Amino acid sequence: MKIVDARVIVTCPGRNFVTLKITTDEGVTGLGDATLNGREQAVVAYLREHVVPLLIGLDPHRIEDTWQYLYRGAYWRRGPVTMAAIAAVDVALWDVKAKVAGLPLYQLLGGASREGLRTYGHANGRDIPELLDSVRARLAEGHTSVRVQTGVPGLRRVYGVHSGDPVPSGDRSRSEDARPLVEDWDTAAYLRHVPTVLEAVRAEFGPELPLLHDVHHRLSPQQAARLAKSVEPYDLFWLEDCTPAENQAALRLVRQHSTTPLAIGEVFNTIHDYKTLLDEQLVDFVRSAVTHFGGITPMRKLFDYAAVNQVRTGIHGPEDISPVGMAAGLHLDLAAHNFGIQEYSGHTDATNAVFRHAYTFEGGYLHPGEAPGIGVELDEEAAAAFPYRPGYLPVNRLVDGTVHDW
Ligand code: EZ4
Ligand code: CO
DSSP states (O other), X not given: OOEEEEEEEEEOSSSOEEEEEEEETTSOEEEEEOOOTTOHHHHHHIIIIIIHHHHTTOOTTOHHHHHHHHHHHTSSOOOHHHHHHHHHHHHHHHHHHHHHHTSBHHHHTTOOSSSSXXXXXXXXXXXXXXXXXXXXXXXXXXXXXXXXXXXXXXXXOOTTSOOSXXXXXXXXXXXXXXXXXXXXXXXXHHHHHHHHHHHHHHHHHOSOSOEEEEOTTOOOHHHHHHHHHHTXXXXXXXXXXXXXXXXXXXXXXXXXXXXXXXXXXXXXXXXXGGHHHHHTTOOSEEOOOGGGTTOHHHHHHHHHXXXXXTOEEOOOOOTTXXXXXXXXXXXXXXXXXXXXXXXXXXXXXXXXXXXXXXXXXXXXXXEOOSSSBTOEEEOHHHHHTSOOOOOBOOEEEETTSOBOOO
């Protein structure tokens, strides 16, 4: 079998998604997600200019070899643009292979290790009462665990928490202007506020509900250690991205001061980003997504490396990963013994109409479905009705105007 066509399709049913569609001489097609939020067109160019011409004529069954060819062959390794592009090729090839086998992808990855995938949903509110309502809404949808985020007193606009302004899409922090929205930040106010939020949520929902909280990389190691320690009484399922973690060894300080479980990795793009963290067991969950980590091929290696260190998985599942990327992750989740939890935000009706998927969320559990391949079909006619629109993640500034990590 040979690859005869590879096309990049950009569609914006509420937000931008980049999809690679590979076609073989036998008419089998495969899809891969290459969406990089706010930098979509860079990946489109990488694929169209530098990857698609290399794919034509290759044997689609040689997935490992193609991955190594694109990764090592470029000389310039790693980075989110490169790894999103390679991920799209890798997932499309796994999709082709599983379709040829007539099996859902998870069967090729070892078969199901469980009946379904536990999820967590996002609860947020400008203040605590609004947050508590949002937690109730997530529980009513079937989520069995909830990530809790709130506004911080004194701050105007915090990432992931709606400001009350009218919003153009489902993503409350996304700007569709030429420039990103500017949000504000005050670390001291945040560190004071978070324990009071968790205390209120525990008082309302009791000790058993698994709770998560995302720090969005905003703290220094010392501040992160303080937060991890101060939230210990509220028994988090995990504390996410408490530091930027480019400096992996910095997590030692957090670990020394707290038993709060730590999750990291949504912006990592290779296994090397985890080396110290896993070798020294400095985290409890790996958060990478198939779409930003180079595909199924390296994610399997990451999951096994994590398992050796008694670390579990918690794949990133925001709205800005397309249903193609979500589906790929669900097949891995179902097969991996060390699955932990799956983040699940869901997509808009328009997105689900463009990307028809076999995966389901029922009775509080996700399942990738039994369709051969990854189980997603792209309706190209529907996609064409939603052309690309520039959109950016926000930028975060301190009260005095200094640009801050986020
Ligand atoms: O900021 O997906 O855990 N989820 C998150 C997300 C990320 C966005 C970035 O594109 O932190 O909201
Ligand atoms: Co996050």
